[in-house]
Amino acid sequence: MAADSTGGATATTAGTGPRKAAAVAALRDVPHRPGAPKPDPILVVDGVQRRFGGLTAVDVEHIEVQRGAITALIGPNGAGKTTFFNLLTGFDKPDEGRWEFDGQSLAGVPAYKVARRGMVRTFQLTKALSRLTVIENMRLGATGQRGESLLRAMLRPLWGDQERAITERADDLLRRFKLDAKREDFAGSLSGGQRKLLEMARALMVGPQMVMLDEPMAGVNPALTQSLLGHVKDLREQGMTVLFVEHDMDMVRDISDWVIVMAQGRVVAEGPPDSVMADPAVIDAYLGGHHDAPLSIEEEDRQLADAEAQVEREIQAEEGK
Numbered sequence: 001m002a003a004d005s006t007g008g009a010t011a012t013t014a015g016t017g018p019r020k021a022a023a024v025a026a027l028r029d030v031p032h033r034p035g036a037p038k039p040d041p042i043l044v045v046d047g048v049q050r051r052f053g054g055l056t057a058v059d060v061e062h063i064e065v066q067r068g069a070i071t072a073l074i075g076p077n078g079a080g081k082t083t084f085f086n087l088l089t090g091f092d093k094p095d096e097g098r099w100e101f102d103g104q105s106l107a108g109v110p111a112y113k114v115a116r117r118g119m120v121r122t123f124q125l126t127k128a129l130s131r132l133t134v135i136e137n138m139r140l141g142a143t144g145q146r147g148e149s150l151l152r153a154m155l156r157p158l159w160g161d162q163e164r165a166i167t168e169r170a171d172d173l174l175r176r177f178k179l180d181a182k183r184e185d186f187a188g189s190l191s192g193g194q195r196k197l198l199e200m201a202r203a204l205m206v207g208p209q210m211v212m213l214d215e216p217m218a219g220v221n222p223a224l225t226q227s228l229l230g231h232v233k234d235l236r237e238q239g240m241t242v243l244f245v246e247h248d249m250d251m252v253r254d255i256s257d258w259v260i261v262m263a264q265g266r267v268v269a270e271g272p273p274d275s276v277m278a279d280p281a282v283i284d285a286y287l288g289g290h291h292d293a294p295l296s297i298e299e300e301d302r303q304l305a306d307a308e309a310q311v312e313r314e315i316q317a318e319e320g321k
């Protein structure tokens, strides 16, 4: 069943409606390990590899994404998260592997068709898109496409009913995302947070079942943070599945039902946010290094003890001279 992606006049700021409870309940008995099977997966990925010369950027053996849940994809810089998003949504091609969305293979399907089949990703406002108005960006979203080469096609006039339906949908979404006052403004004039809202609103133009968000909090000032979080949670409350890449661990903890951790192209851990983030192996090996997550008290104690022991050894070596 297609998700109702225009419904809901405003984002539920609490975002803890019945779908949140259902997602948590559905994932309760899923084992906390890479590749764990889910009770109702909307996306199933098998053996996807992408190599750039000698570098294997993505090497995902198996991933299942639970329908109707918010799943975070985290990992250190260069882990392969963005490349993986690009592969799944048809913006790049893997060297190997297959994946099914809602039971249908998507391998080899171009990006705009992937979007029309119900899996859509946000993409950042490029320079060219910044020179279009907000409403023009929304219309481009209806084609499920991105990219400068498509601007001309988009600006071609549409016919009567089709254009009316698209404009109506765009205006509904702009109202919902409180961007209606910006309708005729150039997208480039929006603040960081408003851009993120536009990217999300534009993705919803195709009425997707699954929305993939690439760093939805990047560049968003604190005043808009809660509103953005509310909108993401609202996607789940309307029946959509969300998969997002994010470095902001507070956001991951706040909104995700499940977390998948990638490092060096592979899936190295899975589980609910608290359990994944408390996993010393994850913090130490994949997050601690670049301070994405706060250290646990045990980890802090261990690092302090290591440092003290090191100083002690140095003092003794000095004294022994």
Ligand SMILES: Nc1ncnc2c1ncn2[C@@H]1O[C@H](COP(=O)(O)OP(=O)(O)OP(=O)(O)O)[C@@H](O)[C@H]1O
Pocket: 052, 055, 057, 075, 076, 077, 078, 079, 080, 081, 082, 083, 084
């Ligand atoms: N087009 C490309 N050509 C060559 N190497 C690439 C290309 N795209 C990505 N890579 C390399 O693949 C690896 C994975 O990159 P990717 O951007 O997917 O990681 P990421 O997890 O999204 O990182 P970040 O969190 O910093 O965005 C990196 O080593 C990157 O340098």
